[in-house]
Amino acid sequence: MEERMSGFCITKARNVRGSGGGGDSGNKCSTGAKCGRWNPTSEQVKVLTDLFRSGLRTPSTDQIQKISSQLSFYGKIESKNVFYWFQNHKARERQKRRRVSVDDKDMMIRREDNLSSSARYFSEISQFTEPERVIETLQLFPLNSFSEGESEKLIFQSNECKEPTSFSYTCGTEMDHPPLDLRLSFL
Amino acid sequence: MEERMSGFCITKARNVRGSGGGGDSGNKCSTGAKCGRWNPTSEQVKVLTDLFRSGLRTPSTDQIQKISSQLSFYGKIESKNVFYWFQNHKARERQKRRRVSVDDKDMMIRREDNLSSSARYFSEISQFTEPERVIETLQLFPLNSFSEGESEKLIFQSNECKEPTSFSYTCGTEMDHPPLDLRLSFL
DNA sequence: TAGCTATGAATGAAAG
DNA sequence: CTTTCATTCATAGCTA
Numbered sequence A, B: 001m002e003e004r005m006s007g008f009c010i011t012k013a014r015n016v017r018g019s020g021g022g023g024d025s026g027n028k029c030s031t032g033a034k035c036g037r038w039n040p041t042s043e044q045v046k047v048l049t050d051l052f053r054s055g056l057r058t059p060s061t062d063q064i065q066k067i068s069s070q071l072s073f074y075g076k077i078e079s080k081n082v083f084y085w086f087q088n089h090k091a092r093e094r095q096k097r098r099r100v101s102v103d104d105k106d107m108m109i110r111r112e113d114n115l116s117s118s119a120r121y122f123s124e125i126s127q128f129t130e131p132e133r134v135i136e137t138l139q140l141f142p143l144n145s146f147s148e149g150e151s152e153k154l155i156f157q158s159n160e161c162k163e164p165t166s167f168s169y170t171c172g173t174e175m176d177h178p179p180l181d182l183r184l185s186f187l
Numbered sequence C: 001t002a003g004c005t006a007t008g009a010a011t012g013a014a015a016g
Numbered sequence D: 001c002t003t004t005c006a007t008t009c010a011t012a013g014c015t016a
Helices: A003-007 A042-053 A061-074 A079-106 A116-122 B042-053 B061-074 B079-106 B112-124
Strands: none
Touching: A042 A061, A042 A079, A061 A079, A079 B061, A079 B079, B042 B061, B042 B079, B061 B079
């Protein structure tokens, strides 16, 4: 009788990357392995996420500099880290949303699969899959005149929704056993 | 000492993925707990492996969707699962090969132990560690992309210690907690 | 119960 | 912006 299952899935019992919490913590590799890559502190991630959620998606060079400076308090960080963070975060959110959409549509066959599984996955990022309140750069600081051509953008996902151009392959809709034609020539 | 809450999902029942090929043997967590991780069915793995062996390494989004749709018959599966599967499979094969390589050059020991030890391991995946006949994407479908040469990079030189231009905020020099004014209005 | 291996998932960096 | 690569974390499922 192991009722150990009461412990549910331990999530991050390990030191997690955000070992932070304390003083320097910073970027030392959690596992102590040779780390040549930035390992964000939980605080740093929090701030970045917050900014992202506030609508910032593509920070300008200046913004990146400022953010980086601020975050350096929590540990070592470089501008490029911030740059990459936003780039990745944005790309992944979009990519994820795309997959979900498709997934959602294809879910017609499934019988009773609860979607609790995907819940956890998107609990962090896709918290707002509807708002779409992208502010896309946020230039509210006139300081320093205008740097280089930095203010334009403001696109509204125009090239995102590409009609999937329907397919004609037998989409198992009413068969018990799938034809399952997954040869490469089929894809 | 270690407060490593060893809760984790106790999994006593070995439902095994390859159980009777029936329809749903799929992904339910052994314990029935709501594990958030996809647990591929043996059929799904078989198909995926087959595709991989056929040369498919980096399926396009469309392909991923199709594969996912087809595999959904065997049990719950999402696009991201397929995506990750290929990503991991490819990476690991490469990693493995590289390790062997290094192993070979670095230490000329390489006695049979090596093989016997990993025999079981290689029996499944590295069935062919020599060919390298990667087909790399298999674009049998038009799949028009709208990417027009848009190259404007933003290079970050190591200017991490760049003086913070002109900030008036008290740069955490004597405080335990930073002022951290990272609201968008600040940037 | 503890350790190990295989592998799903995540994400920093880059390349394209 | 999109996609791929490299590493690492977390965990299911053995195995001893």
